[in-house]
Amino acid sequence: MLGKLIKHEFKAVSKVLGILHIALLITTIMGIFAINISKHSGFIFFNELTFILYIFILIAISIAVMIYIVIRFYQNIFTDEGYLTNTLPVKPYEHIIAKLYVSFVWVIINAICTLISFFFLMLSQSSISEIKIALWNYKSDLLDLMGNHTQLVIFLMILGVFISVIYMLIMSYAAIAIGQTMRNHKVLFSLGAYVVLYVLSQIVSTIIRLPFGFISLLETNTINWNTFFVPIILLSYLLSTALIILYFFITNYIMSKKLNLD
Amino acid sequence: MSNILECSSLVKKYGTKTALSEIDLIIEPGHITGLLGPNGSGKSTLIKLINGLLVPDSGVIRINGMTPDVDTKKIVSYLPERTYLDNSLKVKDIISFFEDFYDNFNKEKAYDMLNHLKINANDSLRKMSKGTKEKVQLILVMSRDAKLYCLDEPIAGVDPAARDYILNTIISNYNENASIIISTHLISDIENILDEILFINQGKITLKSTVDEIRFQEGKSVDALFREVFKC
Amino acid sequence: MTWNLNSDRPIYSQLIDKLKIDIIAGVYKAGDKIPSVRELASDASVNPNTMQKALAELERDGLVYSQRTSGRFITEDQEMIKHVKNQLAIEQITEFFEKMKQLGYKREETMQLIECALRGKENE
Numbered sequence A: 001m002l003g004k005l006i007k008h009e010f011k012a013v014s015k016v017l018g019i020l021h022i023a024l025l026i027t028t029i030m031g032i033f034a035i036n037i038s039k040h041s042g043f044i045f046f047n048e049l050t051f052i053l054y055i056f057i058l059i060a061i062s063i064a065v066m067i068y069i070v071i072r073f074y075q076n077i078f079t080d081e082g083y084l085t086n087t088l089p090v091k092p093y094e095h096i097i098a099k100l101y102v103s104f105v106w107v108i109i110n111a112i113c114t115l116i117s118f119f120f121l122m123l124s125q126s127s128i129s130e131i132k133i134a135l136w137n138y139k140s141d142l143l144d145l146m147g148n149h150t151q152l153v154i155f156l157m158i159l160g161v162f163i164s165v166i167y168m169l170i171m172s173y174a175a176i177a178i179g180q181t182m183r184n185h186k187v188l189f190s191l192g193a194y195v196v197l198y199v200l201s202q203i204v205s206t207i208i209r210l211p212f213g214f215i216s217l218l219e220t221n222t223i224n225w226n227t228f229f230v231p232i233i234l235l236s237y238l239l240s241t242a243l244i245i246l247y248f249f250i251t252n253y254i255m256s257k258k259l260n261l262d
Numbered sequence B: 001m002s003n004i005l006e007c008s009s010l011v012k013k014y015g016t017k018t019a020l021s022e023i024d025l026i027i028e029p030g031h032i033t034g035l036l037g038p039n040g041s042g043k044s045t046l047i048k049l050i051n052g053l054l055v056p057d058s059g060v061i062r063i064n065g066m067t068p069d070v071d072t073k074k075i076v077s078y079l080p081e082r083t084y085l086d087n088s089l090k091v092k093d094i095i096s097f098f099e100d101f102y103d104n105f106n107k108e109k110a111y112d113m114l115n116h117l118k119i120n121a122n123d124s125l126r127k128m129s130k131g132t133k134e135k136v137q138l139i140l141v142m143s144r145d146a147k148l149y150c151l152d153e154p155i156a157g158v159d160p161a162a163r164d165y166i167l168n169t170i171i172s173n174y175n176e177n178a179s180i181i182i183s184t185h186l187i188s189d190i191e192n193i194l195d196e197i198l199f200i201n202q203g204k205i206t207l208k209s210t211v212d213e214i215r216f217q218e219g220k221s222v223d224a225l226f227r228e229v230f231k232c
Numbered sequence C: 001m002t003w004n005l006n007s008d009r010p011i012y013s014q015l016i017d018k019l020k021i022d023i024i025a026g027v028y029k030a031g032d033k034i035p036s037v038r039e040l041a042s043d044a045s046v047n048p049n050t051m052q053k054a055l056a057e058l059e060r061d062g063l064v065y066s067q068r069t070s071g072r073f074i075t076e077d078q079e080m081i082k083h084v085k086n087q088l089a090i091e092q093i094t095e096f097f098e099k100m101k102q103l104g105y106k107r108e109e110t111m112q113l114i115e116c117a118l119r120g121k122e123n124e
Helices: A002-041 A048-078 A092-125 A128-146 A150-180 A186-219 A225-257 B043-050 B070-075 B091-101 B107-116 B130-142 B160-172 B187-193 B211-218 B222-229 C011-025 C037-044 C048-061 C078-103 C107-123
Strands: B005-014 B017-027 B032-036 B058-063 B076-079 B148-152 B179-183 B196-201 B204-210 C064-067 C071-074
Touching: A002 A048, A002 A092, A002 B091, A048 A092, A048 A150, A092 A150, A092 A225, A150 A186, A150 A225, A186 A225, B005 B043, B017 B043, B017 B204, B032 B043, B032 B187, B032 B222, B043 B058, B043 B148, B043 B179, B070 B076, B076 B130, B091 B107, B091 B130, B107 B130, B130 B148, B130 B160, B160 B187, B160 C037, B187 B222, B196 B211, B196 B222, B204 B211, B211 B222, B211 C011, C011 C048, C011 C078, C037 C048, C048 C064, C078 C107
Parallel strands: B032 B179, B032 B196, B076 B148, B148 B179
Antiparallel strands: B005 B017, B005 B058, B196 B204, C064 C071
């Protein structure tokens, strides 16, 4: 059943999200075009202003992706469509997982496409060799910082990205679900719930990290990856995961017991 | 064979308002029951409880002996009052959707009914009139081989000719192992196809009888009795 | 076939009446097989349970009999059919006389009116 949910979820969202990414592609192409014309004709099509515009569009598209995903969750489960969704022979947690998975995939796609777009834009601005030199400089600095833990650090970074995306998504879902339990002004309450959840989790994570941070510092003479950074990073991942599980439970509980379609 | 629907001392409240109070009800297989009552009487609350869209505050509700959950959703086919279909889809998309999620969905029957009502499966739902969309929903619901069909206002937004088709579809779908609950205001149109009648008012069942019993005892149609009982 | 069911009498007795009339009028002849419950119910736009009840009563009266695998058939008994026909006729007549009584006519006056009406029809 989960597989079918995922399949249909992809079908349902890919049209709009696909279009957004085509817009991204077009913007990139136009950007590259503008740079090339600027280079060859001397007429500055591409300057700081258009660059800002380009960045703005990229950010706008990423935000649009997020907004669409969140609205989709709300619409499909808590409005008229909910009469179909919630009467399917499927457990609520399966719905949540399916939507989480599909949204996650698309957010990652969006991130990768955005990076690629940026890379290609840089490529047309400078040459490959220039970029290589710039990256090489960064790489040396980074390697110094990372020591011989390069693989570990890269793994942790990617894991971090995955966890934060899932975290952001499930927190939005939970906020929507919480807002739905109210009789009136549901959207307002959802936004409020989001803010509250965000603030609460910030507070909780700071409170928990502080003592651990101190303890780690006190116990070692040197600050290096093994003694300080990795434990702290792992701790915050653990915390995020715990919160992810909490938000999942909240969303599942509301969908199972507190559903109230109009 | 167990009863299709059993409610005992069923209670549902919204905050301080009691929508259903101590509902006791049994529906056996092979019946077409009319759930009749004014707006706000608790009809939709009861139907939502049957479909697992609401959870009771107290009391018991069982579908075929089971508490509303995934397994009951497999055997209950629900037609809500509103359109619940994704407008961006085509009719054939929604048919394959139903096929995927419901084992007891009969695709041939659905296409047969679509043909009868001259609805093109390739059409997008967005382009259809409200009445046509409602027909599509009804076809989807009746194409499932379920044990309990919950129809909420199945003929309200539909033209008289299609109404006859729909009523006939309901009659011909009749099978002794399944039951149908129809919640409606248009009593005179469907009175003849009902066997059992439930009057519900302010969260309580005020009358449980059959159409013929009412006509025999009161000398008037159920529709006339309803108007009398629920006079504003 | 229009069933013309009105809304203040029990449905199943109206179904019985209609079926009886059909049998008497020869729509269903003696020995004919009648359609299934479901077909009849669909035709009349009524609940199959109600139609079943009507047919069961016709069976009890002997107008109809069922053979387990082949379905339901009209009785071959012509006498029985004639009997039912007469019964319905008498019901109509009794009702007519009741109505005339309500209008204030005595029995003899009613008979005279009938003869007048018949003669009037002959002269047309």
